[in-house]
Amino acid sequence: MASLQQRIRSTPARRWGEWLLFVALIGPNLLLFGIFTYWPLIYNGYLSFVRWNFLRPVKPFVWFDNYLNVFSSRLFWEIVLNTLVFTVWSVGLTLVLGLALALLINQPLRYRNAARATLFSPVVMSGAVVAVVWSYIFDPRYGLIDQLLGLVGLNSPDWLGTTEWAMPAVIMVYVWKNLGYAVVIYLAGLQGIPRELYDAALVDGAGPWARFRHVTLPGLSPVAFFLSVTSVLATFQAFDIIKVLTDGGPVTATTTLIFYLYELGFVTYDAGKAGVVAVVLFLIMLVLTLIQVRYLERRVSYG
Amino acid sequence: MALSDELVLTQPVENAAARRRGRRWRAAGYLAMLLAVLVIGLPVYWTLIAAFKTSAEIYGPPTWFPQTPTLANFPAAWNAAPFGRFYLNSFITTLGGMGLEVFFAVTSAYALAFLRFPRKDLVFLLLLAALMVPVEITIVPNYLTIARLGWINTYAGIIIPGAAIAYGTFLLRQAFLALPYEVIEAARVDGAGHIRTLVSIVIPMAQPAIVTMALLSLVAKWNDFLWPLIVTNTENMRTLPIGIYWLRNSEGTINWGVVMAGSLFLIIPVMIVFLFVQRYIVEGIATGAVKG
Numbered sequence: 001m002a003s004l005q006q007r008i009r010s011t012p013a014r015r016w017g018e019w020l021l022f023v024a025l026i027g028p029n030l031l032l033f034g035i036f037t038y039w040p041l042i043y044n045g046y047l048s049f050v051r052w053n054f055l056r057p058v059k060p061f062v063w064f065d066n067y068l069n070v071f072s073s074r075l076f077w078e079i080v081l082n083t084l085v086f087t088v089w090s091v092g093l094t095l096v097l098g099l100a101l102a103l104l105i106n107q108p109l110r111y112r113n114a115a116r117a118t119l120f121s122p123v124v125m126s127g128a129v130v131a132v133v134w135s136y137i138f139d140p141r142y143g144l145i146d147q148l149l150g151l152v153g154l155n156s157p158d159w160l161g162t163t164e165w166a167m168p169a170v171i172m173v174y175v176w177k178n179l180g181y182a183v184v185i186y187l188a189g190l191q192g193i194p195r196e197l198y199d200a201a202l203v204d205g206a207g208p209w210a211r212f213r214h215v216t217l218p219g220l221s222p223v224a225f226f227l228s229v230t231s232v233l234a235t236f237q238a239f240d241i242i243k244v245l246t247d248g249g250p251v252t253a254t255t256t257l258i259f260y261l262y263e264l265g266f267v268t269y270d271a272g273k274a275g276v277v278a279v280v281l282f283l284i285m286l287v288l289t290l291i292q293v294r295y296l297e298r299r300v301s302y303g
Numbered sequence: 304m305a306l307s308d309e310l311v312l313t314q315p316v317e318n319a320a321a322r323r324r325g326r327r328w329r330a331a332g333y334l335a336m337l338l339a340v341l342v343i344g345l346p347v348y349w350t351l352i353a354a355f356k357t358s359a360e361i362y363g364p365p366t367w368f369p370q371t372p373t374l375a376n377f378p379a380a381w382n383a384a385p386f387g388r389f390y391l392n393s394f395i396t397t398l399g400g401m402g403l404e405v406f407f408a409v410t411s412a413y414a415l416a417f418l419r420f421p422r423k424d425l426v427f428l429l430l431l432a433a434l435m436v437p438v439e440i441t442i443v444p445n446y447l448t449i450a451r452l453g454w455i456n457t458y459a460g461i462i463i464p465g466a467a468i469a470y471g472t473f474l475l476r477q478a479f480l481a482l483p484y485e486v487i488e489a490a491r492v493d494g495a496g497h498i499r500t501l502v503s504i505v506i507p508m509a510q511p512a513i514v515t516m517a518l519l520s521l522v523a524k525w526n527d528f529l530w531p532l533i534v535t536n537t538e539n540m541r542t543l544p545i546g547i548y549w550l551r552n553s554e555g556t557i558n559w560g561v562v563m564a565g566s567l568f569l570i571i572p573v574m575i576v577f578l579f580v581q582r583y584i585v586e587g588i589a590t591g592a593v594k595g
Contacts, residue, residue: 025411026411029407030467037436039444118340118343126526126544136353144349185588278443
């Protein structure tokens with residue numbers, strides 16, 4: 001950039017003009033971030049210290065009462081556990097199945113581009129509509145799963161109506177929808193592994209398993225790392241599938257932190273507790289994002 | 304993708320036994336691929352056929368093809384809710400939201416890539432930091448802001464809070480900086496102002512990156528659920544995903560054929576667009592991850 005800046009003579013008037021243009025071009029974007037991204041952070045923090053039901057004109061300051069209330073309730077820890085179960089299973093299944101499918105599609109098979117497109121298509125579908133479709137599939141009497149289980153003489157459980165089966169159902173749909181994303185990222189990673197490494201391994205007499213262990217896996221590790229962080233972040237933000245499929249239930253069986261925040265804000269109208277949950281969620285995700293940004297920075301500076 | 308040829312060339316075929324083993328592996332590969340495609344495709348197929356089944360068939364013994372195919376579910380769904388209005392709302396909020404995001408990303412990226420400003424790095428950081436704040440945690444304060452502005456149940460209320468863009472700005476800045484610098488410099492030396500340079504040189508040259516960014520934005524806006532759900536409470540302002548959610552709530556379990564037909568209203572436009580632009584979307588997503 002320096003060369004242009006040096007070659008075009010800079011007079012004070014021109015410099016001011018350029019500064020003004022800079023502000024005009026980037027200002028609206030930053031202003032919106034200020035109002036709808038940074039201000040909410042501060043306001044969430046403020047809400048977490050007051051008692052308010054969104055209607056009363058006064059918001060009494062209650063210090064850490066909301067935090068104590070939230071952290072001492074059994075419900076909150078149940079919800080934290082739900083979030084963990086949902087995240088660990090969803091991310092684990094996505095990473096493992098995604099790797100297997102990417103390795104498969106990376107083989108010189110015919111129709112693999114069509115297969116990749118099919119696997120990826122749920123990623124671009126609306127999560128809400130995917131969940132609507134799956135609520136029919138899970139229908140214990142007329143759904144697809146009941147029909148398939150019927151072929152082997154089994155009855156379908158009441159997936160969405162029982163506390164034991166609701167979370168597995170949500171995880172299943174979530175993985176079904178997002179698997180294609182992992183496959184595409186893994187495939188990009190696989191294509192980035194230098195062919196010479198495989199050739200060298202072949203010359204050294206490495207079999208398929210040894211090549212996978214010592215060339216493919218290490219070559220994929222940066223991509224797998226990126227994928228695991230982004231997938232964990234995504235599960236923390238998963239809302240539409242849960243809202244449509246189970247509405248957080250039965251009881252609280254599929255209520256995750258983000259769903260709890262929604263309920264506090266828009267169903268039970270407890271602004272203080274909503275503030276606490278928003279602050280907690282923000283801190284968790286901030287740590288995760290910082291890890292990811294560090295990684296991205298490194299990649300960018302290499303390129 | 305000429306990858307298949309490459310792989311064949313690099314695989315030393317030693318003898319007939321190895322070739323036979325290769326064939327067996329290949330058969331297993333096709334089988335696995337078929338299985339994966341079935342698992343992903345079957346639910347979509349199930350939706351599709353249900354939309355063409357009569358109620359009697361849906362609630363009778365299972366069938367894999369509609370026995371007496373009917374189109375009645377589609378008008379029934381269309382009349383069960385104001386779907387024409389939902390389409391209009393979805394088109395306006397999607398195109399409006401995408402248009403603003405693309406505009407902001409292009410202008411911000413140009414400023415960051417080519418203009419001087421004191422402590423520009425801090426401005427860039429301020430923009431990037433917004434990536435660390437997921438929209439989901441801003442819903443309560445943003446609802447209050449939108450309510451204070453009187454924007455509940457308005458297009459502005461749906462579009463504006465999500466219109467600022469950090470990731471796209473980041474991607475386009477990278478793309479702009481990678482453009483051949485001599486061309487931009489030549490235009491500047493010839494006396495073209497910044498806006499001219501942006502419109503007639505930078506945008507056309509960076510078109511693939513801009514299209515990719517626009518498509519990612521398009522998909523995200525079209526499918527958005529949480530924010531439109533919160534910020535609208537009249538049937539007339541619902542977008543398609545919200546409309547189908549309510550259709551399921553009122554008709555689901557008793558009228559699956561109608562609900563599945565309604566779902567196709569939303570899925571089919573996406574799938575048609577996806578068929579044509581699949582490559583852009585897939586590459587755009589992979590670029591973010593692998594090339595940064």
